[in-house]
Amino acid sequence: GAGVSQSPRYKVAKRGQDVALRCDPISGHVSLFWYQQALGQGPEFLTYFQNEAQLDKSGLPSDRFFAERPEGSVSTLKIQRTQQEDSAVYLCASSLEHGSYLNSPLHFGNGTRLTVT
Amino acid sequence: AQKVTQAQTEISVVEKEDVTLDCVYETRDTTYYLFWYKQPPSGELVFLIRRNSFDEQNEISGRYSWNFQKSTSSFNFTITASQVVDSAVYFCALSGYAGKSTFGDGTTLTVKP
Numbered sequence: 001g002a003g004v005s006q007s008p009r010y011k012v013a014k015r016g017q018d019v020a021l022r023c024d025p026i027s028g029h030v031s032l033f034w035y036q037q038a039l040g041q042g043p044e045f046l047t048y049f050q051n052e053a054q055l056d057k058s059g060l061p062s063d064r065f066f067a068e069r070p071e072g073s074v075s076t077l078k079i080q081r082t083q084q085e086d087s088a089v090y091l092c093a094s095s096l097e098h099g100s101y102l103n104s105p106l107h108f109g110n111g112t113r114l115t116v117t
Numbered sequence: 118a119q120k121v122t123q124a125q126t127e128i129s130v131v132e133k134e135d136v137t138l139d140c141v142y143e144t145r146d147t148t149y150y151l152f153w154y155k156q157p158p159s160g161e162l163v164f165l166i167r168r169n170s171f172d173e174q175n176e177i178s179g180r181y182s183w184n185f186q187k188s189t190s191s192f193n194f195t196i197t198a199s200q201v202v203d204s205a206v207y208f209c210a211l212s213g214y215a216g217k218s219t220f221g222d223g224t225t226l227t228v229k230p
Contacts, residue, residue: 033217042121042208042220043162056217091162103150105164106218 002026004109006092012115013082021077021112023092031095032075033106034067036088043091049075082116089113119144121211123221130199131229138194138224140209146170149213151185151192156206156223168192199228 005024013019025032031050035043036059045059051072060067064083069075079086089111097104120143130136142151153165166176168185176183180200184193196203206223 031216035220040222042123042210042222045217045219048217059217089160093162103167103169103212105152105167106154106162107164108154108162110159110161 004092004094004107006090006109006112008112009110010113010115012117015082015084015116017082018078018080019082019114021079021090021092021114023075023077023094023109025073025075025092025094026107027073029094029096029107031097031104032069033093033095034075034077035091035093036061037091037111038088046077046090079114082114084116087114087116119146119211119213119219121209121219121221123207123209123224125224126222127225127227129227129229132201133198134228135195135197136199136226136228138196138207138209138226140192140194140221142190142192142209142211144211144213146213149211152210152212152218153183153192153194154208154210154220156208158205162208165194196226199226201228201230204228 007022033048034046037043047067048056049069064080066078091111093106093108095104122141149170151168154162156162180197182195206225208223209221210218212218
């Protein structure tokens with residue numbers, strides 16, 4: 001596809017349920033990022049992949065959050081035992097760039113809006 | 118640690134007015150990159166411009182212009198003759214050695230007809 005695709009667009013989960021959010025990056029993009037965006041705030045970094053390697057997961061808020069990108073393309077962000085504070089928009093972005101410095105722009109998907117009730 | 122501050126939470130202007138969005142950043146990296154993104158109501162963040170820390174030339178692209186001043190750690194964005202379609206949330210972002218981008222909290226711009 002032409003852009004970054006995320007699914008589902010909206011997800012409502014009951015507290016305690018597990019959810020899986022999918023990201024399909026732009027073909028050929030090496031780097032993939034997950035961000036969390038709370039209402040009225042900027043995106044907050046969660047984790048970063050270069051191909052299939054997860055290079056940085058320092059932004060994951062707890063061990064209930066897990067991300068993978070097994071074949072270096074599609075990525076899944078999984079949240080176990082969801083809590084109300086997990087409610088946010090989860091953004092996926094991909095970039096051509098790889099290496100220590102990210103100087104290529106990020107291409108974002110439309111995000112998944114997660115609501116935990 | 119990196120930090121990006123966008124002090125203006127909301128700005129409202131009337132069409133054809135000029136408007137400047139402020140961005141101040143903090144980083145210990147000597148090499149870094151600055152970005153502006155636009156997030157329209159549809160939700161998808163769209164890249165507008167990138168600047169590296171060694172290039173302080175100002176840039177103009179149509180009605181958009183950017184002023185990078187390393188001495189004041191600022192990277193401000195000006196829209197000339199604003200239009201209703203410019204209404205969106207604008208984010209400033211910083212990327213350094215860690216390879217991830219740090220975003221400000223955004224400025225919501227409303228352009229009224």
